[in-house]
Amino acid sequence: MQSWGGVAPFVAILTLLAAAPGRFPSTAEPPFQLDSVSSIERLRLPALKRRPTLDVDASSATVRLEVAPAEVARVAAALRATSRIACPSLTEEPAAVVLRCRTHLVSAAISGPRQAETLDLRELRVLPWDGRARPPRVALDPAELGMGAPCPGSTPAGRGECAFARGADDKALAAFRAALGTPEASLAELRLGDLELEANRPAEAVRHWQAARAHPVVGRLAGSRLCELDPDCFGSPIMQDFQRSDGLPSSAHADVLLRGARLRAILGDPLGAARQLSPEIVDAHGACRRSPAFCRETLLSALRLPLPAGSEALSLWMELPDRRHGPLALDLARAAAERAADSGAPVFGASVLGSISEQVPAAQLPAHLLRQAELYLQGNDRARASVVVEFVRAHNKGKLHPDPRWAKVVEGIEQRPGVLPTQLRDPAAGVAPELATAAATASKARALKLNGDRR
Structure with a gap:
């Protein structure tokens, strides 16, 4: 079990947010306590010629180990001989062993020295953040946030965001660090947190997102990220408030919309997520143009x-x-x-x-x-x-x-x-x-969604 700082539940801070949408308290650092893992299993793998390739798909609740075809039977036999609570079902494919898990909130890793690897399975109480569950990168517009000119940017935080959008992480990191202490520091803190999470350092990500709370728009995006990692907030009505994108500028709206689709897919409804994103994919100016790979x-x-x-x-x-x-x-x-x-x-x-x-x-x-x-x-x-x-x-x-x-x-x-x-x-x-029937169903679903958006 992990615990990261603070003694009071973070939900208290989120209650304040519900009372004052879009603005974080500007007083002392909000407390945050996270107990993200509900169970851990370490399964010993047989000695293999090459390290297995791991593919964790939270939306289908599966963990797939890709191995040489000649080694599938040995890996399957080793895992069948081990009691597996998190992922009890096992099937063999020509070049893979697939475990089906009892929850979509699952994370996995291969660890240990060469030819003595273990498969580490974790059941989570919050959204997974690695593998296919990795959050999308959605480029924000510095001008929309009042943080300088559009890309390539005219402020350190704006230039960092533009570098982040094109995948130049080293340049983005340097620019965001230079932006700390400036009026645009909230955007820098948000993105420093995102980069820390991508590096599998969630505790550091939390620290940066907490520091991003002062800006009315960036603060809402930071609050959504914090809620995804807090068991008290995750799945609560407060989380639904964070998924609302009304009143946000276009780029921030896209961030909220795509992260909402990610949540839906991870929780086992990838078709619903695809329906939700379909208008955004078809529209040349839709949210998916900011993260086409994710969509x-x-x-x-x-x-x-x-x-x-x-x-x-x-x-x-x-x-x-x-x-x-x-x-x-x-x-x-x-x-x-x-x-x-x-x-x-x-x-x-x-x-x-x-x-x-x-x-x-x-x-x-x-x-x-x-x-x-x-x-x-x-x-x-x-x-x-x-x-x-x-x-x-x-x-x-x-x-x-x-x-x-x-x-x-x-x-x-x-x-x-x-x-x-x-x-x-x-x-x-x-x-x-x-x-033809499927096309009609999809068209009706999109029409219902668009009508709901208008209301």
């Missing part, structure tokens, strides 16, 4: 859901501007192709894979093309499946790759042609009916 990561989590949620997420992806390029374009296309196949439109899914082929790394291209051929064949489009096969042969000295799935594709192509399904034969029919 696409949220959409990707929704796309990986089974039907019917996956079909609705697919309809959201189909509205994504420039979906063939930008952050996670390849991962999104692959997930979209699978959801299209699940929804009864495998040929559409194969076409999605074909549209993104130029971005596939050379080492991944054989598997990518294999899946494209399989989806064409699943949709009874033997002609295009045959084109993919001949392309692979032409670029591999007349041979197919040794994966036995290629032999099944060739066998399927050589069978007597069947009749194409109506929705695939008739271009006017579009994609499968399930996709």
